[in-house]
Amino acid sequence: MEKSSLSVTQLQHPQSRPNQSWLKTWAVVGLIGLTALFSYLPGLSYEGFREQYYDVLTSGAVRHCNRRSGSPYGRFPHPDDPFRFIPCTNATLPPALDDSEPEKSWASLFDPNPDHWSWGNATVEQHVSGDDPYAGRGIYLCGYLDVPLDYTNQSEPRIVRLAVTKYQVSGLARADAAHFIAYVNPSAGRKSERTIVIEPGGPGGSGTSYAWRAAQDITKRLSDGKFDVLGWDPRGVNATSPSIACFPYNADRDRWAMLTGQYREVSGSPEAQLELADAMNNATFRACWEKHDDLARFVSTAFVARDMEEIRKALGEDELTGYLVSYGTGIGQTWANMFPDSVGRVILDGTEYVRDHRLLGGFGWTALDNATDAWRDGFLGECLNAGPKYCALSQPRDSETVTLQDLEIRMKKLVVSISQRPVPGYIESSGPSIITYSALVSAIYSALYNANSWPALAQMLYELEAGNSTLATAFLDRSEWEYDPTLPSPPSPKPSTDELGSLVICADSYDAPLPPGGLVWWQSLWANMTTQAWISGNSRFFNVFPCRHFNTYWPQPAEVYRGDLNHTLKSPVLLIAETYDPATPLRNGRRLLNEMGKNARLIVHHGYGHSSRDKSTCTDNVAKAYILNGTVPEEQETPCFADEKPYLYGVNSTNINTQAATAADPIQAWREHIQELAFWNPRLLPRK
Numbered sequence: 001m002e003k004s005s006l007s008v009t010q011l012q013h014p015q016s017r018p019n020q021s022w023l024k025t026w027a028v029v030g031l032i033g034l035t036a037l038f039s040y041l042p043g044l045s046y047e048g049f050r051e052q053y054y055d056v057l058t059s060g061a062v063r064h065c066n067r068r069s070g071s072p073y074g075r076f077p078h079p080d081d082p083f084r085f086i087p088c089t090n091a092t093l094p095p096a097l098d099d100s101e102p103e104k105s106w107a108s109l110f111d112p113n114p115d116h117w118s119w120g121n122a123t124v125e126q127h128v129s130g131d132d133p134y135a136g137r138g139i140y141l142c143g144y145l146d147v148p149l150d151y152t153n154q155s156e157p158r159i160v161r162l163a164v165t166k167y168q169v170s171g172l173a174r175a176d177a178a179h180f181i182a183y184v185n186p187s188a189g190r191k192s193e194r195t196i197v198i199e200p201g202g203p204g205g206s207g208t209s210y211a212w213r214a215a216q217d218i219t220k221r222l223s224d225g226k227f228d229v230l231g232w233d234p235r236g237v238n239a240t241s242p243s244i245a246c247f248p249y250n251a252d253r254d255r256w257a258m259l260t261g262q263y264r265e266v267s268g269s270p271e272a273q274l275e276l277a278d279a280m281n282n283a284t285f286r287a288c289w290e291k292h293d294d295l296a297r298f299v300s301t302a303f304v305a306r307d308m309e310e311i312r313k314a315l316g317e318d319e320l321t322g323y324l325v326s327y328g329t330g331i332g333q334t335w336a337n338m339f340p341d342s343v344g345r346v347i348l349d350g351t352e353y354v355r356d357h358r359l360l361g362g363f364g365w366t367a368l369d370n371a372t373d374a375w376r377d378g379f380l381g382e383c384l385n386a387g388p389k390y391c392a393l394s395q396p397r398d399s400e401t402v403t404l405q406d407l408e409i410r411m412k413k414l415v416v417s418i419s420q421r422p423v424p425g426y427i428e429s430s431g432p433s434i435i436t437y438s439a440l441v442s443a444i445y446s447a448l449y450n451a452n453s454w455p456a457l458a459q460m461l462y463e464l465e466a467g468n469s470t471l472a473t474a475f476l477d478r479s480e481w482e483y484d485p486t487l488p489s490p491p492s493p494k495p496s497t498d499e500l501g502s503l504v505i506c507a508d509s510y511d512a513p514l515p516p517g518g519l520v521w522w523q524s525l526w527a528n529m530t531t532q533a534w535i536s537g538n539s540r541f542f543n544v545f546p547c548r549h550f551n552t553y554w555p556q557p558a559e560v561y562r563g564d565l566n567h568t569l570k571s572p573v574l575l576i577a578e579t580y581d582p583a584t585p586l587r588n589g590r591r592l593l594n595e596m597g598k599n600a601r602l603i604v605h606h607g608y609g610h611s612s613r614d615k616s617t618c619t620d621n622v623a624k625a626y627i628l629n630g631t632v633p634e635e636q637e638t639p640c641f642a643d644e645k646p647y648l649y650g651v652n653s654t655n656i657n658t659q660a661a662t663a664a665d666p667i668q669a670w671r672e673h674i675q676e677l678a679f680w681n682p683r684l685l686p687r688k
Contacts, residue, residue, distance in 0.1 A: 343569040
């Protein structure tokens with residue numbers, strides 16, 4: 001939709017029109033003269049006068065620009081912006097790869113009405129300040145960056161269009177006050193000194209969604225709100241093109257997941273169940289090959305690391321500042337050792353150890369014991385420590401004091417009984433249902449990632465143990481499906497890019513020797529993993545089992561990183577590893593620290609959940625000093641402890657009602673938990 005015959009550049013730079021060229025010329029000449037004048041007249045303020053000078057000289061052009069753009073903030077995207085940022089609205093999705101004029105299509109999405117833009121939260125003072133409702137408020141900017149599909153082949157014309165979202169803490173400078181100052185000071189009203197690049201994990205987690213959910217908290221936590229935050233969807237994920245979904249509709253994926261995703265404990269014949277899952281994995285990878293051809297060759301972590309380096313270049317920052325979580329730490333380790341001179345202040349939180357990912361099944365078996373410990377010491381143990389007022393499961397059943405051993409036996413008895421016979425359930429919104437072993441255990445495992453969900457889960461298990469399945473039915477009803485029958489159809493939503501996760505995991509381990517004997521080795525691995533951890537063994541196994549068929553369709557990725565992790569970096573990185581992390585155990589951080597040596601420091605975060613979400617003032621202070629000032633601890637390891645215990649979050653705070661620590665609305669609490677999982681790691685969503 002064209003709004004005028006002028007080019008985008010002309011709309012953004014009114015002084016480039018012929019009848020305005022004299023304005024820029026005299027402005028530049030005047031500024032040169034003023035620079036000399038003020039250098040000899042120390043009583044005058046050059047900086048204070050410059051704005052007024054520009055305002056007087058360019059007021060006509062500014063007003064013209066505002067009329068043309070319809071916005072007091074000027075026109076977007078700026079012609080010199082490699083990300084082509086425009087203020088985010090609900091329509092700002094990057095143009096398709098087959099769009100013959102992508103920049104024109106993208107520019108047409110600019111909505112000049114600031115009321116439609118996505119602004120950051122305003123403080124009370126900002127609301128009271130009067131005339132400008134957006135003064136001092138950060139803003140979300142949406143954009144994209146084109147990168148090569150194949151970095152190893154310069155003659156390959158295909159590209160990847162990375163979707164990017166930035167939270168700009170400074171907001172926007174109004175064009176009638178500062179637009180033309182940008183010619184002398186390009187940073188005025190724009191990007192911060194550093195940009196914190198974030199990635200939430202997966203593989204398959206959406207960095208743009210992560211930015212929407214967490215950017216304001218991240219910049220406040222790590223930089224006192226001083227630095228911008230940028231998230232991107234890695235290649236194959238979400239809004240990045242090409243995105244990799246191998247099912248045409250989410251309902252199709254859900255349909256087969258019910259049949260092939262049954263856990264070992266409820267399989268009448270584990271061997272037959274494995275054959276079924278194996279056949280579906282083969283069919284899924286064939287569908288990926290039929291639909292996306294060779295794209296799986298270009299999604300390895302090494303290529304994602306190269307994309308991150310291109311993001312650094314586009315930011316115009318000599319070194320990258322980052323906060324990378326979970327699988328994002330695998331991207332960070334790989335990138336840092338591929339581009340050691342680009343490493344700035346980078347935090348790797350919830351540390352993977354990418355050497356494990358090079359092994360067959362290595363992505364699956366690295367944290368099985370941690371899930372068991374988090375269940376026993378965390379979910380159950382902290383429940384008893386909190387007491388019946390805050391955790392339903394600590395309420396005595398027979399007027400006897402509940403012990404940890406008794407509670408562990410009770411919960412094991414409950415899940416075993418459900419493995420033998422599912423529990424019937426009903427809620428009005430979806431009708432009849434059953435509580436299955438696979439769905440329940442999957443939900444328990446997902447909850448270990450976020451201790452904020454524990455009061456709700458404890459309430460659900462307490463009621464289920466007593467024979468009331470209503471809460472369990474409500475919990476599992478939505479968490480088991482990606483297809484949402486409540487949405488209107490047609491049009492159907494774009495299918496989720498779930499298969500990308502398997503393709504990345506398998507590409508990174510493509511050259512690991514396949515064991516002889518077909519499925520025999522995999523049967524043994526499945527049995528060993530589920531024996532070690534009934535909570536996480538099945539889920540982690542199904543993450544790696546598809547790799548049996550990767551090389552059938554894609555014999556070799558374009559690039560994988562097989563180098564060491566001890567390269568000399570421009571700046572040391574800060575690792576954070578958690579004692580009760582159900583996915584990335586503390587030993588990962590220590591092994592990585594041991595290899596990186598002086599190029600890293602480690603915070604040992606004593607807390608629950610995945611990554612350092614269990615708030616610790618100690619951890620936050622070390623991290624903030626590092627991001628703001630580059631300060632690293634003198635010791636290789638720094639111990640930090642969470643401020644509060646699970647079930648008791650906010651109990652002693654004067655700002656939070658005591659009921660906030662309990663499951664006052666367990667369904668809403670669980671819904672928020674599932675929504676968070678869907679944004680930063682879709683592979684964790686509970687399945688039947």
